[in-house]
Amino acid sequence: MSPSRAAGHSARPPDFSPRDFRAALGMFATGVTIVTARNDQGEPVGLTASSFNSVSLDPPLVLWSLGKAAGSMAVFANGRHYAINVLAADQQALAERFAARGVDRWAGLGFTDGAGDAPLLEGCVATFECFNRSQYTEGDHVIFVGEVERCTRRPNASPLLFHGGRFYTEHPLQGSQADASAPQAPDGRFVGSYLGYLLGQASHAVYRDFENAIAAQGLTHIAWRVLAVLHDAALSHPDHQGSIAVGCLARDVLAKQPTVTKLVQRMAEDGLVELLADPADQRRTLVAATGEGRRIAAALIEQARAQETTLLSRWSPGEADALKRHLQKLANSEPPRSAAARVAVPRGG
Ligand SMILES: Cc1cc2nc3c(=O)[nH]c(=O)nc-3n(C[C@H](O)[C@H](O)[C@H](O)COP(=O)(O)O)c2cc1C
Missing domain, CATH: 1.10.10.10 (Winged helix-like DNA-binding domain superfamily/Winged helix DNA-binding domain)
Known part of the structure; x- marks a missing residue:
């Protein structure tokens, strides 16, 4: 399959510097992955990549892009499988290690083998085991589209974030919506999910x-x-x-x-x-x-x-x-004149 092009049209030359382009791209916040595979000798290979994204739900497809000059290009261009490991908030050091040259990226690392023996790193928030479905050379990168054969996730784990050239180890929603272990009362139970009770317990602690x-x-x-x-x-x-x-x-x-x-x-x-x-x-x-x-x-x-x-x-x-x-917000909030204040509670019921 080859990329389709806008027939008879070409883009105006950029009116911005590569530096401006990089900076503008950096405004797009992403997660961080390590893409892994095995080379012909069966050795693990991997690099840090933030270009990961979803493509299609049916069939399940994802993409990521690799610089043409990357040392691992031959392995990914020719291999049948690779794994995309989405890093957790406490894995910034791994992200740095797998972007660095001249270091042993695999020293002391725990992993298991996924599809095609592609390494699945321990402690990640999600993994996607991909069949190497198609590749598109564009500019100085190659876009890889992977067909996901298996995926796993750790529901309550926080991902590592990358924005403006910096890592962020704290999820903005940490402790609130992002934390699926936050108290919920799907069965309608009151005590353990009621704000007043929780505050009382917290105060006791x-x-x-x-x-x-x-x-x-x-x-x-x-x-x-x-x-x-x-x-x-x-x-x-x-x-x-x-x-x-x-x-x-x-x-x-x-x-x-x-x-x-x-x-x-x-x-x-x-x-x-x-x-x-x-x-x-x-x-x-x-x-x-x-x-x-x-x-x-x-x-x-x-x-x-x-x-x-x-x-x-x-x-x-x-x-x-x-x-x-x-x-503080809760303590300083004026309760709205709520319906509750007007509800007449039946006595002796
Ligand atoms: C946060 C972050 C994201 C990166 N994303 C990509 C990416 O999507 N594609 C890419 O080719 N390189 C990316 N890199 C750079 C590679 O990790 C780096 O060039 C690495 O040395 C390539 O390894 P290799 O030469 O062994 O293939 C990224 C680096 C960092 C720190």
Whole structure:
């Protein structure tokens, strides 16, 4: 089969440099593959290629293109089979290795044999075992069309991405849509998929160990929150010694004002906070941490941060950041006047 051409027409010469062309192509984000095969001596051969794409569902066809000058050209031009290994987010080093010259690309690599003994690399997110169906020479590359005889995938794995000449190891949807293990309740079960329940469980996981640290300082949970809020207030209003009105404190520690009023009186007796009359309005009471209150807050904050680091140690910085941003968004969202608010729940039903 030969490529069809627009009869009697030819393209205008490019008005851009090769560099511009490369840069524009780089704006197309792709995954990264390693295409593998066996040479005549039965040795494994492979190279990094991002030119992979789908062609047809029926029959199942894919394509990729190989530079004419590539050292592996003869193997792919003449072989009957090759495998396309789609790399996982943690395989950037492999992508670099299989694009480099003068290195042993296969050193220490685990793989199994696919169709035609083409190597299937371990740890990839997908593999396509292809019959070498057709080739089209165009410009300085050869386009290979492969007929897929077998394909596999790891459903929850994140792929390695390539964009603008750089690798990206974090999937933009990681932890949300891309993560098929996200809680779903196909059978209509409520508890394990309800946001409120999940937040409660997550909160329990965060506070499980930290509770002891709070108790060891002789504090209740709300008293700890009071000290933490006063710590932040001192950072935002250093000129007022971080003093804050009881009403604002109550809002920030998520408690009712009379509860907080009583609590800060007790904390003042314990020497953790001081109560000051607001110079602008003598009827208002301001609360500020004492030196002892600040010392305890600083120690607990340090422990909280260390414990958070441990808890999130298996998360990438991007995931942890995204989680916090989502929670902040949720915390600051005004619920729309929903139908739920208007629904009359039958009593005694
Ligand atoms: C991310 C990335 C994508 C690449 N994609 C292709 C490609 O699609 N086709 C190609 O011929 N070379 C591609 N290369 C370059 C080859 O991997 C590189 O030239 C390699 O040395 C060729 O190996 P060979 O000479 O043993 O055939 C890519 C390199 C990188 C880093």
